[in-house]
Structure formats: structure tokens, C-alpha cells
Amino acid sequence: MSNLVAVKSGKIKNRKYHTIQDYIRKRIQTGKYPVGSYLPSENEICGQFSTTRTTVRKALDELLKEGFIEKEQGKGSKVLERRKSLGLLTVKGFSGATDHEVKTVVTDGPKVTDWDPIIAFALTEEEKKSNCVYFQRVRYINDRPVVLENNWYANNELPLIDSDAFIAGSFFKTLSQKHLIEVMGAEQELKSIPASKEVAKNLEIQEGSPILHISVRFRTSKPGLNLYGDLYCNTTDYPIRNSYFL
């Protein structure tokens, strides 16, 4: 993300609060402001950037909206663990409870292949021109397979990231911390389907039993880069939960 803004007149404008916002975001992403710690006070940041609290507060307000920090009156701005949860990624028993542990196993890839026609979204022209990186994962709860997940992204937008390099097994964390790329939103399509033979085998359930199929496209802060997902969830034993605010 850049602090330079193209204005309609064709000029390039530097917004001071963008500069501050980008600086702090980068330090959070790279761990220089660790999770749980407090940012320097608004007045300290004023000093660092020779500006006023109004401008600093505008920058912090944006980071608040982006989900990087929370503010506590009288105390300061605290760095949050992760961005606001996106998508239907919360499996019941996972959020809050620590007695259930989610393990992720990469079962295929990452490797360069052609796009899979199963993807439920229309690819952009740029994406069609490129081939893609594919990998498959299975999520386990209590040592039982619950979600089978296929993922793709355009090979020309991002280098192949080896699964060994996944930070704490998370592709999104790797994107944020190593590439400073954030997920900005998602579109999803949900269908209830009978389990195919292959899905049934992977999730250790009976063929034909009802499965929740989710097709996702994640939009990122890197223009042109989308992440596509194709998920098969055993919701009979582990319902999917999510919540919305505001």
C-alpha cells in the first residue's frame, strides 16, 4: 500500500495520515509492534512525524477500521492478534474453546498447474493468461478430518510459496508477514451437496452424506491478486459458525 494518492486532476498527492497509517501497519505486519503490545502514544507519534493529534488520530482510526488495533481510553492503542475474522472460517468448537485443536495438513502442492474449472467465479483476463499455484489442505479437529480445502492463486502475481514456509501453518499469516498483503474481503457461494467418493474418503464419512460446499474468492490488498478456495465441510459433526457486526 502506498501513501501516494492519484487525484482526479492527474497529480499525485501525499496524504500525511496515509504515511503514518502505512508506517504503523508495516511495523505491525512485520512484528516490530508485537501483538498485544501498545503503540506509542498519540503525542509521541505526533513528535515522530511533526504533526498534530488530529492527523495521527485519523491514521489510527483507519487502522482501527482495518482491524489491526483496538483503542482503550486512558491506556492506549493495542495491537490485535489478527484482523477481523473474514469468511466462514470458524468451525464450532474452535473459537474460544481450547480443548479442540485444529491441525492443518497440506496434502498436495503447492505446485504450478492449470486453473481448475470447478472454481465458481469468473477469472479476470490477467488470471486466465497466467497459470496458477495450487495446494490442498485438510483441517482436523480432535484428529478427525473436518474440512477439505483446495486453493489457487495466479502464478504471475505472487511467487510459489512453499508449504514449509507457511507461518504457523497459515497461508494468510505468511502473506501478511512476509509479503505485506492483506485480505480485504471475500465473496462466497454456498451449496449443500452429497459427498463424492473422493470427498467421502478424505473426510472419512459415507459417500452421499450431506456436505457443505463453499466456493470463495478472497480479494487482497495487492491489485490483481485473488485467492480462490473450494471447501468441503463436514457440518454434521462440526457446524460452521460465523458472525457479522455493524
Place this chain on the structure above:
Amino acid sequence: MSNLVAVKSGKIKNRKYHTIQDYIRKRIQTGKYPVGSYLPSENEICGQFSTTRTTVRKALDELLKEGFIEKEQGKGSKVLERRKSLGLLTVKGFSGATDHEVKTVVTDGPKVTDWDPIIAFALTEEEKKSNCVYFQRVRYINDRPVVLENNWYANNELPLIDSDAFIAGSFFKTLSQKHLIEVMGAEQELKSIPASKEVAKNLEIQEGSPILHISVRFRTSKPGLNLYGDLYCNTTDYPIRNSYFL
């Protein structure tokens, strides 16, 4: 919503930007600022409330976050059609496309009954003490039933609203325009299940075919008032779509 804020010291504090925010929100909800129209300019509002642009802009910023308005530099603040869509309420073919028309038929109620144990969320103590208002609806696309929807809310928090009074067939619109109550968020639980005999009959599909079951709790701006939903969706022919931003 009130412009009075209980501060930790026990006192009640009046925030000027809350006063302005509440005033404008109410005028939007009651149609005095019609959808598509522009609010008075920031400077005009300053005059009405004897304050400065900083304070007015803070109020408008909140209304922006709440999804009531959008701002256009050089033009003004425009009143939006509805709040940001919440929940998994977008059926494919509905959003954008006008060739599919969604018809809603109230098939039961509204009537006062006891709570149904099928509700997937824990009721509050207040809710348990009260009985509830129940109504059932079926949503049609192209004259085919696609969603069977059961709804409940605590009878002591809101009077029974007759289905004839649903504004444009929408319960939420009625809540907003007649009662100034807004949906603030939702929690959902998703399961893929085989269609029961009753669901199959209502959705005109085969018994046992895969159905998406959604349990929802909508939180509202009226403290203590939740709306509970229990939805059965034929996603085979009409997948559910939704999207997230930021």
C-alpha cells in the same frame, strides 16, 4: 438510540456528535431525508446545531460506518437505500439481476407461542421468561419455493406486528421505519442436512436431498431484542451468495 452516554464515573454525558447523529438517523429512518437525496451540507448542519465541521463530520462518519449514507467529495452525503446487507440473505440470481423476482409468502402467523427448542442459540434469561412471537415465510424465485424460514422474537420486547403491516413484505424495513430499530449484527450456524418430509413438501423437492440449514440470531439496536431465524435453503438450484468487505 439515545445521545446520552453513561460514563464510568456514573454521570450521564451528552455527546454533541451523538445528538446530531441520532437526529439525522431518525430523519432517514422516517423518510424525512428520502433515499437517494442529499443531506444538508456540513456547514448547514453546523448552523442548525451551532457547532463546527469537526463535530458534524464525526457524526456523519458514524452514519457512514452504520451504512446509512455515502459521501461524495464536492457533492455531498447521499442517503443509501438500505443498510449494508447482513447475513447470508443473498440468493444467486437475486442480487443485481431483475429477471428473477423474489416473492415472499407468510405461511404461518405472526402469532404468540412458546419458544421452539430447535433454536440453536442460548436464550437470555429475559427471553426465557417471556413467550414469543412466531411467523413462517416461504421465499419464491421464478414461482419456485427456495427458502423456508421460521422466525421468533420475544413478545415482551416488541408488540406483535401483523404480517399485513410488513412494509414491502419486509420485516426488517418495518422494524426500521416504524420502530426505529436496526439490525446491528448476526451470528449464524450452518449445516448441510437431508431434507425432512415437511421441508421437502414446502420446497417441492425430494425427501433426503441435501439442504442448507441456517440458524441465525440477529442482534438489534434495541437492548434485549434478538430475532431468531431457522432457514432451510434449496441451494442445489439457487446457491446462497454473500460477500464481506474490509
Place this chain on the structure above:
DNA sequence: CAAAACAACTTGTATGTACAAGTTATAATT
């Protein structure tokens, strides 16, 4: 008459200041 310049409006960014409200550690009091 058509294009360019201008004026008058809108929202966006930024500076500077002041005080209120909440937190925390320390000092004074009981």
C-alpha cells in the same frame, strides 16, 4: 456558438488549542 475561465458551492486534509474522561503509579492521609 463552443470552449475556457471563473465563482460558488461541496467534502477532504491539516494545523493548533483546550478541556473532559479514564488509567496507573506514587504520595499523602487516616
Place this chain on the structure above:
DNA sequence: AATTATAACTTGTACATACAAGTTGTTTTG
């Protein structure tokens, strides 16, 4: 020693001002 007051910090609200940037209608200019 436990409680209370205080001081020094934090973020929250609000005022007043100035100019930049975008939109729109009017006036001037070629």
C-alpha cells in the same frame, strides 16, 4: 497497613481556522 488523594500520563470530544480537491452552473472569451 489500608485508604485516599494527587500527579502524570493516556485517549475522547470540541472549538476555530485555513486551504486543497472535486462538482456544478455562470460568465467570459475566442
